[in-house]
Amino acid sequence: MNALDTNIWLYRHDTRDLDKQQKSKRLIDETRPWVLLWQVGCEFIAASRKLEPFGLSQKDAWDALADMQAIAHGIVLPVPQLWSEARTLQAQFSLSFWDALIVAACIRGGVTRLYTEDMGAPRTIDGLSLVNPF
Numbered sequence: 001m002n003a004l005d006t007n008i009w010l011y012r013h014d015t016r017d018l019d020k021q022q023k024s025k026r027l028i029d030e031t032r033p034w035v036l037l038w039q040v041g042c043e044f045i046a047a048s049r050k051l052e053p054f055g056l057s058q059k060d061a062w063d064a065l066a067d068m069q070a071i072a073h074g075i076v077l078p079v080p081q082l083w084s085e086a087r088t089l090q091a092q093f094s095l096s097f098w099d100a101l102i103v104a105a106c107i108r109g110g111v112t113r114l115y116t117e118d119m120g121a122p123r124t125i126d127g128l129s130l131v132n133p134f
Contacts, residue, residue: 001073002034003106005116006043008133013048013056013064020134027115027133033073037105039098041065041075076109093125103128 004027011017011024048061056064069075082104090100099119106114106128113129114121121130 001109001111002031002113002115003037003076003109003111004028004031004034004040005102005114005118006040006047007117008115009040009044009064009068010047010051013051013060015054023133031115035074035076035109035111036068036072037076037102037109038078039102039105041068043098044068074109076105076111078105079108082108089125095119 008024008027011020012028014021045061045065048056048058048064051061052058082101085104085108086097086100089095089103090097093100093103095103102114102116103119103125105111107126111128113131115131115133117132117134119125119130121132123130
């Protein structure tokens with residue numbers, strides 16, 4: 001199972017870097033199956049505000065999130081245990097809290113590959129491959 005980090009979704013709508021936009025569109029269209037992480041959906045809506053000056057309205061962002069949900073194989077929802085799991089991952093792999101939370105959600109949700117340009121990708125954490133598609 002695959003997952004896509006927030007930056008992949010943001011680049012899909014960001015017209016400032018056409019190369020990353022095209023790569024993210026291709027990745028979203030061709031990577032199957034993938035799940036949507038709850039945190040990624042939340043971060044996408046929050047971070048999409050920075051794309052308003054470039055034509056992505058909040059309505060467009062919410063519509064994009066609905067599309068993400070519709071085509072995802074499933075949604076990985078948070079559970080309270082993620083905090084302690086993220087704490088362990090944060091300490092063990094020198095991750096930020098938010099990155100550790102995403103990694104913990106992936107591991108708990110059965111994701112084996114996370115596409116991201118963050119977290120020192122490429123690398124593997126507890127069986128989760130971090131892949132930088134850019």
